[in-house]
Amino acid sequence: MDQKPTLEEIRKAPKVLLHDHLDGGLRPETIVDLARESGYDRLPSTDPDNLRQWFHEAADSGSLERYLETFAHTVGVMQTREALYRVALECAEDLAADGVVYAEVRFAPEQHTSAGLGLDEVVQAVLDGFKDGSARYGIRVGTLLTAMRHQARSMEIAELAVRYRDVGVVGFDIAGAEAGYPPTRHLDAFEYLQRENAHFTIHAGEAFGLPSIWQAIQWCGADRLGHGVRIIDDIQVSPDGTAKLGRLAAYVRDKRIPLEMCPTSNLQTGAAPSIAEHPIGLLRRLYFRVTVNTDNRLMSNTSLSEEFAKLVDAFGYGWDDLQWFTVNAMKSAFIPFDERLALINGVIKPGFARLKWRAGLP
Numbered sequence: 001m002d003q004k005p006t007l008e009e010i011r012k013a014p015k016v017l018l019h020d021h022l023d024g025g026l027r028p029e030t031i032v033d034l035a036r037e038s039g040y041d042r043l044p045s046t047d048p049d050n051l052r053q054w055f056h057e058a059a060d061s062g063s064l065e066r067y068l069e070t071f072a073h074t075v076g077v078m079q080t081r082e083a084l085y086r087v088a089l090e091c092a093e094d095l096a097a098d099g100v101v102y103a104e105v106r107f108a109p110e111q112h113t114s115a116g117l118g119l120d121e122v123v124q125a126v127l128d129g130f131k132d133g134s135a136r137y138g139i140r141v142g143t144l145l146t147a148m149r150h151q152a153r154s155m156e157i158a159e160l161a162v163r164y165r166d167v168g169v170v171g172f173d174i175a176g177a178e179a180g181y182p183p184t185r186h187l188d189a190f191e192y193l194q195r196e197n198a199h200f201t202i203h204a205g206e207a208f209g210l211p212s213i214w215q216a217i218q219w220c221g222a223d224r225l226g227h228g229v230r231i232i233d234d235i236q237v238s239p240d241g242t243a244k245l246g247r248l249a250a251y252v253r254d255k256r257i258p259l260e261m262c263p264t265s266n267l268q269t270g271a272a273p274s275i276a277e278h279p280i281g282l283l284r285r286l287y288f289r290v291t292v293n294t295d296n297r298l299m300s301n302t303s304l305s306e307e308f309a310k311l312v313d314a315f316g317y318g319w320d321d322l323q324w325f326t327v328n329a330m331k332s333a334f335i336p337f338d339e340r341l342a343l344i345n346g347v348i349k350p351g352f353a354r355l356k357w358r359a360g361l362p
């Protein structure tokens with residue numbers, strides 16, 4: 001029997017997704033509907049299939065800055081309460097259909113106020129969509145509030161995250177162009193969150209190298225790293241395969257700092273040359289706390305199951321590897337420990353056991 005997990009089987013596995021952008025995962029049909037309803041007339045195409053292809057090709061640019069330009073069109077149609085609610089509800093539906101049992105989905109409230117909504121209204125609309133979507137489709141979704149790193153609203157967004165922490169917001173993040181916008185630019189927000197015992201992740205080590213990762217961890221106190229692929233710049237691999245870790249890489253591994261890796265997204269922005277050469281192979285071999293994520297399902301034309309299937313093809317991963325990535329992600333989530341444990345023991349382990357049993361594995 002072929003024991004390599006197939007895409008169909010992977011879809012059935014109970015998966016955990018920690019890094020997914022709400023404004024990077026819209027259905028093309030929904031973008032067209034919302035543009036028509038709101039009078040947004042700058043879409044590159046009003047045909048959903050063409051639009052799907054346009055996003056994928058435009059994002060396939062080799063640069064994070066050009067990749068990020070495509071978000072003008074998704075953010076452009078997410079400016080009303082109804083639009084935000086619909087996008088959040090459909091996000092929960094799409095993730096559940098892919099077999100995701102727990103997700104943390106992020107978005108930047110400050111980008112959704114151009115038609116007059118206040119930050120609180122924006123957050124409430126998204127939380128309502130996730131709440132209804134979770135109940136309807138049998139998935140748990142936590143929200144991360146993102147501040148844009150080139151703007152100066154991180155303190156305000158951090159306060160918003162703390163204000164909504166008991167009603168669905170589980171953490172905070174910064175995103176956007178990395179080069180020229182170091183995490184320490186937002187140090188006051190991170191210090192505030194730490195005083196509030198709140199959780200946060202930082203996009204770091206994607207389009208910029210070790211200094212960004214070092215600042216995110218040692219200055220800002222990040223709980224997790226968004227991408228973090230450039231940590232391999234601090235690892236030397238000898239021809240015989242043995243690896244020597246520098247001090248920062250050793251710290252990240254010793255402290256079990258979770259890496260939110262997004263393979264396909266990294267190919268599109270030029271952060272990795274191919275799936276087979278993606279740092280995830282080495283980092284998994286060295287037992288860093290690696291997790292697998294989608295980043296932007298629309299721009300990368302992907303799903304969590306497809307990301308796993310690509311890794312299975314490139315690295316020969318089996319069920320035990322996929323379960324290891326999944327348990328890593330669940331351990332690294334921002335919800336309370338007892339809830340994480342309940343999902344690991346009550347959902348993830350039994351779900352993988354069933355799939356392994358069907359594949360004839362012990």
Ligand SMILES: O=c1[nH]cnc2c1ncn2[C@H]1C[C@H](O)[C@@H](CO)O1
Nearest residue numbers: 021023071106107108146175176203
């Ligand atoms: O991979 C990324 N790196 C940095 N910023 C990103 C990435 N993917 C999405 N973003 C930005 C664009 C979105 O508008 C914003 C909030 O979700 O986050």
Ligand SMILES: [Zn+2]
Nearest residue numbers: 175203226295
């Ligand atoms: Zn991201």
